[in-house]
Each structure stands twice: as structure tokens, then as C-alpha cells.
Amino acid sequence: MTEATPALCRDCLTLFEDTPAERCPECASPRLFAHGELPTLSLAHLDCDAFFASIEKRDNPELADKPVIVGGGRRGVVAACCYVARIYGVRSAMPMFKALERCPDAVVIRPDMDRYRAAGRRVRELMQDITPLVEPLSIDEAFLDLSGIETLHGGRPARSLARLVLDIERELGVTASIGLSYNKFLAKIASDLDKPRGFAAIGRAEALDFLAEKPVGIISGVGKAMQASLSRDGITRISHLRRYEEIDLIARYGAMGRRLYSFARGVDKRQVEPNAPTKSISAETTFDTDVADADELLSRLWPLCETVAARLKKSGLAGHGVTLKLKTRDFQTLTRSQRLQDPTRLADRLYRAAEPLLRKAADGRRFRLIGIGAHDLVDAALADPPSLLDPDIGRHAKVEAAMDRVRGKLGADAIVKGRGFKT
Structure with missing residues (x-):
């Protein structure tokens, strides 16, 4: 007899003790999210999908199926691009001339930061409606700590997050993706696993296996220079870091060695800081x-x-x-x-x-x-x-x-x- 896997319908928000076969029995939606640790995971990363470009498409329906790039002139860089443009290989921070070489039919729009900030403020307010523990990372993404909200809202964290995403979509006309885990490092990774309109989780039971074959660049703070240094030492994957003791990594890579050691083992003790200081x-x-x-x-x-x-x-x-x-x-x-x-x-x-x-x-x-x-x-x-x-x-x-x-x-x-x- 297989163990039951808790599940959630992301549309009608019904919770199930075991995963339904294909669709939600209550509303027939195929958008079911199932995970063995669904009741206990409470730290999330929310990231709006192609936020600037989504605002532009929301406000001009004629752009719905077109590749949209938000950015400056040919000498600028891509501030954001929609998922249609990404099919052609366009990415954020790419030089504009390269983006237009890959997608010459793209509609290029100058950024309207006032509009984006207004929408971002409302997204923040909706987050804070479900938990006061919101740590903004940018105009359209944040970490949320939902531990204890069962008492506050009478529901599991995953259910509150699914409702939050629906509220953002209905009120603001943009979509968002959720990463759910037991720490910030893994929640941030999870939010990228199923974009757009994604909902993914990484639990304690799977974290080590999940991370093992991932490149070391998945660790925040490991840029190109650090990757090159690690590669020279024969370290290209997370599993390679586990060969070393913490003291050895610190001796070779300084303070970053402590993070390499911990994150490689799925450990991240950073708390969600609602009032994190500007750096x-x-x-x-x-x-x-x-x-x-x-x-x-x-x-x-x-x-x-x-x-x-x-x-x-x-x-x-x-x-x-x-x-x-x-x-x-x-x-x-x-x-x-x-x-x-x-x-x-x-x-x-x-x-x-x-x-x-x-x-x-x-x-x-x-x-x-x-x-x-x-x-x-x-x-x-x-x-x-x-x-x-x-x-x-x-x-x-x-x-x-x-x-x-x-x-x-x-x-x-x-x-x-x-x-x-x-x-």
C-alpha cells in the first residue's frame, strides 16, 4: 500500500489528503499540486512572471501574442521580456542589439517605472495581507514566511499562497510563480522550476538528491569568477562540494566557503527579514x-x-x-x-x-x-x-x-x- 500524498487544487483551493487521479473532483481543474511535505513547508519565494512585459500586455491587449521587450534603444539592455520573446532566445540584461538580432519582430517598449511600481506596491500589499513576514527582493518578488498562519488564516501555507496568486492574477492581470520549501535558498530555486504560473516545492526528504547534480552556479553569490575558481579545483557540481569539510572550504574561499558548505547540504539559516536594510x-x-x-x-x-x-x-x-x-x-x-x-x-x-x-x-x-x-x-x-x-x-x-x-x-x-x- 503506497503512502498518501497530500494535494491542493490551485483553482478552487480544495485540499486533499491524497492526490486525485487527474483532475480536481470539485472543479475539474487539472492544476493539482501534490507533495509529501505539503502540510509542513512554510517558506516561500514569490516571483511575478515577466513582470514589466506582463504589465505592458495587460494594458495593451493587441500585444497578447507578440514578442515584447521592455528596454532602451539599440544600445541599451533588455529590462524584461515576455515568454514569447524568450522562445527566440531573448533574456533579461541582454544587449538590445543582440536581442533584436534574435527576435527582429519584437515590439520594444520603453520602461514605465511609475506604472510598474504602482502594480508592485499592490502585489506587496496582497502579500502582507497573508503574512507580515515579507522580505522584498525587487519590485515584483519577495520571500514570505508563513509559519503559524494556520492559526491566523485557518489554512495551510500552500493554500494561502495559491489564493494569493489567484488574487494577484484577478486584480492586477499578471501571473506569478511560487517556490515553497523549508529555507530561502531552496524556495528561490523552486520558484524557477515551473514558470510561468508555476507552483513547485523542494522538501527536506528530496533536497540532497535534488541538489546533487546541479551546477555550483545555482548557489546565490557564486558568479562567473567564483565558478571559474571552483572549476579549477575540480568543483563544478553541488555534489563535489560535499567532499570537503567546512573548514577546508573557508580556508580556500574565505567567508563564501561557509555558504558553499551549508547550501550544498540544503542548509540555509537565513530568516525572512521584513525590514532588511538597503545595501x-x-x-x-x-x-x-x-x-x-x-x-x-x-x-x-x-x-x-x-x-x-x-x-x-x-x-x-x-x-x-x-x-x-x-x-x-x-x-x-x-x-x-x-x-x-x-x-x-x-x-x-x-x-x-x-x-x-x-x-x-x-x-x-x-x-x-x-x-x-x-x-x-x-x-x-x-x-x-x-x-x-x-x-x-x-x-x-x-x-x-x-x-x-x-x-x-x-x-x-x-x-x-x-x-x-x-x-
Whole structure:
């Protein structure tokens, strides 16, 4: 006699102690989700499907069956693309010219972030209706901890999640996928297993076998450089990591070794943090034509510094570090960082910290993108104290405060600092 496998109908939300044969006996839907650990898994990752492109299709039904790419001009990158475009090999973050080579008939739409943010806020509110433990990762995805909601809502976590996805679809006209597990690492992986409109789970009983033959790149934080380093050591799959003790991985790969050891064994002790602190604030722009001249690059850098400074002030934060980002014409990314003596939220200090980094990097190569970010964020109360090493800080702060007041009344273009003039 086989053991019963609990199941859920994702349409009528009926729970079954054992999985029905093919369709839901209550509503005849084929969308049944069955898993042996259905009653106990309570940590989820929700990710809206092709969110920006889905909003565009929702608001223009004529686009329903067409390949849609949301992004900039030919020199920009793909911000999002629908699943029709993905059939042609288009992917997020792909250079736009490559995307259009693969899918020349695609409809390209400039991003409308105000519309996307409005929809994203409502998705967040619907999540928070079922649990206060929501940790946003981006405008359209988050981790949710639903432990204890049986008492709060009188239902299993999987059922509450299925209802949430239906509510998002009915109210906002976009779909979402759910990954359900017992920790964040596996929930994030699960949400990608059955997209779009997916609902997948990875339980404790299957985690080790599931992970064994997966590439090490599935571990968050393992980028191309780390993969190359691991590969040189003969480690390309998760199972290879299990040959090593934690102390050995830490000795060879630093702090990342601890994560490699734990995640390879399906262990992730990170909690869902509803108020997780912002790690960095940045801004970047892609040029219409490649730029090599340092002075020209600096003229493009200044408005980005003003943007980052405005975002820092709005968030009540200051950055203790500054990072310059450049992307070459062949899409190689360069980053250069500078630690500040004191945290700042002033555009002028961001600019002055980045200027020598940029002049050193501007060695004749042509760049297609420039960006700047503030990191190691702290409370704004610690920003820009008087300094003997930089006696002009107080004056710069007063100038920026005056400019901010004018812009608040008359608009962002009402007043421009000298280096912000376009020639």
C-alpha cells in the first residue's frame, strides 16, 4: 500500500489528503499540486512572471501574442521580456542589439517605472495581507514566511499562497510563480522550476538528491569568477562540494566557503527579514555612442551623482563608500571603489571621490555605460560632519540644501550646478 500524498487544487483551493487521479473532483481543474511535505513547508519565494512585459500586455491587449521587450534603444539592455520573446532566445540584461538580432519582430517598449511600481506596491500589499513576514527582493518578488498562519488564516501555507496568486492574477492581470520549501535558498530555486504560473516545492526528504547534480552556479553569490575558481579545483557540481569539510572550504574561499558548505547540504539559516536594510543606492546610464574622453565621462557622471544623492536624502541614508561602474564597448564591466573618511549624501562628495577613479580607468578604451553607487549605508545623521581635511563640506552641504529647496518648489531642472551644464 503506497503512502498518501497530500494535494491542493490551485483553482478552487480544495485540499486533499491524497492526490486525485487527474483532475480536481470539485472543479475539474487539472492544476493539482501534490507533495509529501505539503502540510509542513512554510517558506516561500514569490516571483511575478515577466513582470514589466506582463504589465505592458495587460494594458495593451493587441500585444497578447507578440514578442515584447521592455528596454532602451539599440544600445541599451533588455529590462524584461515576455515568454514569447524568450522562445527566440531573448533574456533579461541582454544587449538590445543582440536581442533584436534574435527576435527582429519584437515590439520594444520603453520602461514605465511609475506604472510598474504602482502594480508592485499592490502585489506587496496582497502579500502582507497573508503574512507580515515579507522580505522584498525587487519590485515584483519577495520571500514570505508563513509559519503559524494556520492559526491566523485557518489554512495551510500552500493554500494561502495559491489564493494569493489567484488574487494577484484577478486584480492586477499578471501571473506569478511560487517556490515553497523549508529555507530561502531552496524556495528561490523552486520558484524557477515551473514558470510561468508555476507552483513547485523542494522538501527536506528530496533536497540532497535534488541538489546533487546541479551546477555550483545555482548557489546565490557564486558568479562567473567564483565558478571559474571552483572549476579549477575540480568543483563544478553541488555534489563535489560535499567532499570537503567546512573548514577546508573557508580556508580556500574565505567567508563564501561557509555558504558553499551549508547550501550544498540544503542548509540555509537565513530568516525572512521584513525590514532588511538597503545595501546600496546607485544610478547608471547607457550612452547613445561610446565615450572614451575622461572629461566627457565626468560630465555624464555628475547628474548620476545628483540622482544618487537625492535618493540617499529621500531614504534618510548616507554612504560610507563610493563605487564607480564602467562598461566597455565589448560589455566588460569595470568597478572601482573608494572608502570615504566619513559617510556622505552629497552629490559633490560622491563626484569628487569618483573623479580620480574615473580618470585612472579612462585609458583610451571606449565605454558604453557609466554608473555610480553609494554603499556601506548608515543613518543620515552621521553624514558629512565638519572635517579639518575637507573644510568646504559645510559650504557644499548648504549649497546642495538650497538647490534641493528650489527644485522641490520649481522642479528638478529649475537650478543646475556649473558642472551640470550641457555644452
